Amino acid sequence: MxxxxxxxxxxxxxxxxxxxxxxxxxxxxxxxxxxxxxxxxxxxxxxxxxxxxxxxxxxxxxxxxxxxxxxxxxxxxxxxxxxxxxxxxxxxxxxxxxxxxxxQRAYRNVKGPKANEFDYTKYHQLDDIYDWMQNITNVYKDRATLFNITKSYEGREMVGIKISTQPQNIKRPAFWIEGGIHAREWISPATVVFMAGQMLDLYKLDMDLTEMVDSFDWYILPVTNPDGYVYTFTDDRTRMWRKTRSKHGFCYGVDPNRNWDLEWCKEGASKDPCSDTYCGPSAFSEVEVKGVADFLSKIENLKGFIDFHSYSQLWMSPWGYTTKLPEDFEAQDEGSATAVKALEEVYGTKYKHGSIANIIYVASGSSADWTYGKLDVKYSYGVELRDTGKYGFLLPDDQIIPSGKETLQALIALAKYVRDN
Ligand SMILES: [Zn+2]
Incomplete structure (x- = not known):
């Protein structure tokens, strides 16, 4: 040069x-x-x-x-x-x-359909997802309720769905799935929404799915970074936003998957507020991340955790902060292998699996490291959904249902594995 x-x-x-x-x-x-x-x-x-x-x-x-x-x-x-x-x-x-x-401009212009006609084949704005959550938990009152985490930096509610088919007095292990921690990875909330919908719509109709739903209390948070998600819908210029929207000097946003309090801001995270992997001024500086962490800490007997991202088609377990493998790696990776095998059987989509640091890159302060390292959730995963780079973050909406269907099979297989191990 x-x-x-x-x-x-x-x-x-x-x-x-x-x-x-x-x-x-x-x-x-x-x-x-x-x-x-x-x-x-x-x-x-x-x-x-x-x-x-x-x-x-x-x-x-x-x-x-x-x-x-x-x-x-x-x-x-x-x-x-x-x-x-x-x-x-x-x-x-x-x-x-x-x-x-x-x-893909049509995605953003989809005017909020009435919640009871929610179109799973489209990407939706936050409000539409919240309408849908409200509606579906009304329809399935007997087994689904909304839960609130906290308010985001910009004052939005953070809302999830709890699915529990067991009478209140019977304790069951819990499983957490979340999407949308990175704003531009739209396939993540879309896939989580689709799976949650199926878990309610197909309960008692699909036996494998019913067994999965019955095995755990499910906590499902489709949009973990609501401010960032809304920002990506503002206009074309903001479509590629990744972080939260808190302000730090001249720059905005913290990478909410580098903000967790385990080996915080070491390798694979940036101290530069303008960087896309900015770890924040301190661990848990982001109200969204702190809110989720506090909520997770209070869930009794949390057995499984998955944070959905895109893209690259990877099913990953701890650690992210080091290439050294944790003592539970063999069992964790067997869970990944079980999941990706079931996933591939649906459409032949190939996923790789391994530890985060070994299969993608060293990243400190990530969610799955924290849930495993601090909460002892042995089966903690980070998953990179479709594709492998043809569209990357701009995955067309005709892949939402295929992504949802194959990932649901992975989840069914993994849940069974976690239950039995
Ligand atoms: Zn991500």
């Missing part, structure tokens, strides 16, 4: 807090993919990306694991040329981010 270009880079980096990360328009923005084939190349990419403020869709995670980066047309030639000089050849995964957002 020439000196002039380098200066432009530095200038852009300095402008970053006001500039590009998380804010469109994305006209001409491409998502490129690079696959480092040796450790020095992985390190080179890590260093390069930590010095620049690009929107990293998939961070470097090891040899032969692909890295996806969103680049403006302005940066494209400089970056790809620079990396090519270093022996790293980029392929273009997405030609024009804005074009896909344009094609």
């Amino acid at each position: 020439g000196t002039l270009n380098q200066l432009v880079f530095i200038a852009l980096t300095l402008l970053g807090p006001f500039g590009t990360l998380g804010h469109g328009p994305w006209t001409g923005h491409k998502v490129i993919r690079l696959t480092p084939h040796n450790v020095p190349d992985v390190k080179l990419l890590q260093t390069f990306l930590s010095e620049q403020r690009f929107d990293v869709w998939r961070a470097p995670s090891g040899v032969n694991r692909s890295v996806d980066i969103q680049l403006s047309s302005f940066d494209f030639d400089d970056v790809t040329n620079y990396l090519r000089e270093k022996g790293l050849h980029a392929t273009v995964m997405i030609e024009d981010v804005q074009q896909i957002i344009d094609e």
